Amino acid sequence: MSSIAAATGGRPRGGVAGLLNRLAWGSGKDRRRRIGESPITPYLFILPHFAIFSAMVLFPFFLGIWISLHDSTALRDGPFVGLRWYQQLFDPSSFLFPRFWNSVWNTIIFVVISTPLLIGFGLALAVLLNQRLRGRNIFRAVYFVPWTLSVSVVGLTWWWMFNGNAGFVTLFMTDTLGWSPNWLATNPWAWITILIATLWWTIGFNTIILLAGMQAISADLYEAASIDGASKWQQFKSITLPSLRPILLLVITLQVIASFQLVGQPQLMTGGGPPSELGGETAPVLLHVLNTGFGGRRELSLAAAMALIVAAIMIVVSIVNFRLFSSERS
Amino acid sequence: MATTLDRGIAKDQPVELSTAGTGRRGGVGRVLMYVLLFVIAAFFVLPLVVVVSASLKFSAEIFTDPGILPADPGFENYAALFARAEFLTWFRNSAIVSIFGTFVTLAITSLSAYAFARIDFPFKNLLFGLMITTLVLPSVMFLVPQFKLIGDVGLYDTLPALVLPGLAGVFGVFFMRQFFLGLPVELEEAAYVDGASRLRTFMSVALPLAGPALATLAVITFLAFWNDYLWPQIICQDNCTLPAGLRLLQRQYTGDPGLVMAGATVAAIPVLIFYLVLQRYIVQSVASSGIKG
Numbered sequence: 001m002s003s004i005a006a007a008t009g010g011r012p013r014g015g016v017a018g019l020l021n022r023l024a025w026g027s028g029k030d031r032r033r034r035i036g037e038s039p040i041t042p043y044l045f046i047l048p049h050f051a052i053f054s055a056m057v058l059f060p061f062f063l064g065i066w067i068s069l070h071d072s073t074a075l076r077d078g079p080f081v082g083l084r085w086y087q088q089l090f091d092p093s094s095f096l097f098p099r100f101w102n103s104v105w106n107t108i109i110f111v112v113i114s115t116p117l118l119i120g121f122g123l124a125l126a127v128l129l130n131q132r133l134r135g136r137n138i139f140r141a142v143y144f145v146p147w148t149l150s151v152s153v154v155g156l157t158w159w160w161m162f163n164g165n166a167g168f169v170t171l172f173m174t175d176t177l178g179w180s181p182n183w184l185a186t187n188p189w190a191w192i193t194i195l196i197a198t199l200w201w202t203i204g205f206n207t208i209i210l211l212a213g214m215q216a217i218s219a220d221l222y223e224a225a226s227i228d229g230a231s232k233w234q235q236f237k238s239i240t241l242p243s244l245r246p247i248l249l250l251v252i253t254l255q256v257i258a259s260f261q262l263v264g265q266p267q268l269m270t271g272g273g274p275p276s277e278l279g280g281e282t283a284p285v286l287l288h289v290l291n292t293g294f295g296g297r298r299e300l301s302l303a304a305a306m307a308l309i310v311a312a313i314m315i316v317v318s319i320v321n322f323r324l325f326s327s328e329r330s
Numbered sequence: 331m332a333t334t335l336d337r338g339i340a341k342d343q344p345v346e347l348s349t350a351g352t353g354r355r356g357g358v359g360r361v362l363m364y365v366l367l368f369v370i371a372a373f374f375v376l377p378l379v380v381v382v383s384a385s386l387k388f389s390a391e392i393f394t395d396p397g398i399l400p401a402d403p404g405f406e407n408y409a410a411l412f413a414r415a416e417f418l419t420w421f422r423n424s425a426i427v428s429i430f431g432t433f434v435t436l437a438i439t440s441l442s443a444y445a446f447a448r449i450d451f452p453f454k455n456l457l458f459g460l461m462i463t464t465l466v467l468p469s470v471m472f473l474v475p476q477f478k479l480i481g482d483v484g485l486y487d488t489l490p491a492l493v494l495p496g497l498a499g500v501f502g503v504f505f506m507r508q509f510f511l512g513l514p515v516e517l518e519e520a521a522y523v524d525g526a527s528r529l530r531t532f533m534s535v536a537l538p539l540a541g542p543a544l545a546t547l548a549v550i551t552f553l554a555f556w557n558d559y560l561w562p563q564i565i566c567q568d569n570c571t572l573p574a575g576l577r578l579l580q581r582q583y584t585g586d587p588g589l590v591m592a593g594a595t596v597a598a599i600p601v602l603i604f605y606l607v608l609q610r611y612i613v614q615s616v617a618s619s620g621i622k623g
Contacts, residue, residue: 045445060475
């Protein structure tokens with residue numbers, strides 16, 4: 001019923017394809033049409049949602065491609081320019097090239113560093129909360145609190161925590177160590193603050209999903225292993241991790257996609273800075289797209305082209321990610 | 331070993347207290363584990379305390395009074411915020427968009443999901459496949475065209491603009507469809523035999539049974555609407571929601587962090603209360619839904 005159940009439930013092969021297949025074609029149970037029922041009835045059922053879906057998702061899908069082939073801003077519709085934006089974005093001698101790819105590079109670095117940390121700490125917290133402890137549901141609830149907040153609240157929270165003027169961490173370090181880095185305005189500190197804010201915000205989500213996965217593992221497996229004299233660590237390695245594989249795959253994929261969409265934390269905390277001639281050392285690609293399309297000169301067409309390139313990269317990364325982790329299984 | 335056998339989390343009770351094989355966990359190890367749990371909890375709670383504390387310090391107090399407990403706490407920042415018409419607008423818009431958006435999402439996705447789960451019709455698989463496909467497309471590629479579309483139909487900076495893209499989401503349809511597929515069809519057939527129409531069967535048989543699934547979807551949808559930051563910031567100017575408004579507030583009052591922190595607190599409080607009341611339920615919703623939508 002849930003995707004967790006779908007991911008863990010006995011569907012040994014097929015991976016994503018199997019899951020999507022089942023989602024699409026159903027279980028083949030009773031779905032017949034009733035005698036005497038109007039053939040348009042089902043269409044009326046899906047109409048309200050499908051109309052909005054068509055207008056806000058299907059149509060914009062094509063509109064986005066269309067806009068990226070023009071030279072339009074938010075203020076005026078420009079002429080058709082074909083693939084010019086794409087050519088320029090892939091041409092190292094173009095003035096658009098360095099800033100765009102710098103922001104892509106920033107994002108990739110963030111994904112590469114944040115994903116293992118968010119998965120690793122999430123796994124560690126899940127193991128901790130899977131112990132036989134009093135009050136662990138309370139701890140679980142506390143660890144999850146930040147996930148319920150808007151990224152704007154998260155960004156402002158850590159903007160103040162690391163603020164150079166009387167921010168909590170800055171003052172604390174100055175008081176105890178006599179020194180504090182200028183957290184938000186110099187690197188690597190700026191990236192570290194963004195990383196900490198992200199950990200704080202989303203780690204509870206990974207923890208809860210992984211914990212739910214751990215609790216679905218049959219106790220018999222551990223019992224058998226302990227009779228055979230397996231240590232805790234051996235049990236974790238040869239029972240917990242393999243059993244968690246489908247859920248880990250889900251969490252890693254979601255995490256990579258989420259990290260790729262980093263924007264609120266740098267936007268509110270560092271403003272993309274410290275500034276550099278490449279447009280900011282902590283500016284992720286989504287912030288660059290936002291600033292291009294909706295700030296300054298509001299270059300919608302250019303932003304649309306950038307967004308499509310980013311989307312293509314994300315889709316490729318997701319597929320590679322899935323292949324990588326699901327093929328190891330067999 | 332006993333620790334991993336534990337199945338007591340749902341009841342929050344230690345399942346067994348036998349010490350067999352758990353010698354290492356007793357005494358010191360156990361204390362250390364609780365210390366660790368508390369330190370981690372502090373990491374999650376402390377920033378929130380600092381934010382609320384900052385919000386209670388008025389104007390320059392935030393620079394002269396560094397303590398976590400404010401020397402002279404007061405609600406001046408909150409009074410100043412709520413005296414601003416734009417802040418009231420943000421708050422009102424957030425409330426309207428989240429509540430209205432949640433109700434409409436539940437209504438239209440469960441209707442659609444019911445047809446996909448229970449009725450066979452031409453192009454059904456094609457339509458459903460189309461919706462699945464869009465689920466793997468990153469939202470970034472829709473920002474520009476949605477902005478353009480909303481602008482072209484004259485909805486820039488309006489409430490419908492804030493709510494429309496959220497209503498188009500397909501997660502609710504998948505989620506509710508999976509639930510309806512799991513319901514035994516006999517009850518609905520009984521209603522049919524009694525002469526109920528399809529809509530009637532949906533409304534009075536299937537929907538009442540879907541309470542838990544609807545509640546889960548409502549929680550996830552409400553949080554998504556209340557917390558959305560990216561879309562409002564590009565589509566609103568005067569008619570923003572709180573998350574987008576906070577960004578404007580921060581730009582305008584960089585030198586007055588107390589006021590900005592009060593704004594952040596106001597944006598956080600409704601979800602925190604919501605979470606406090608429905609804590610166990612929300613955690614289970616997320617654990618069971620698996621996907622954020």
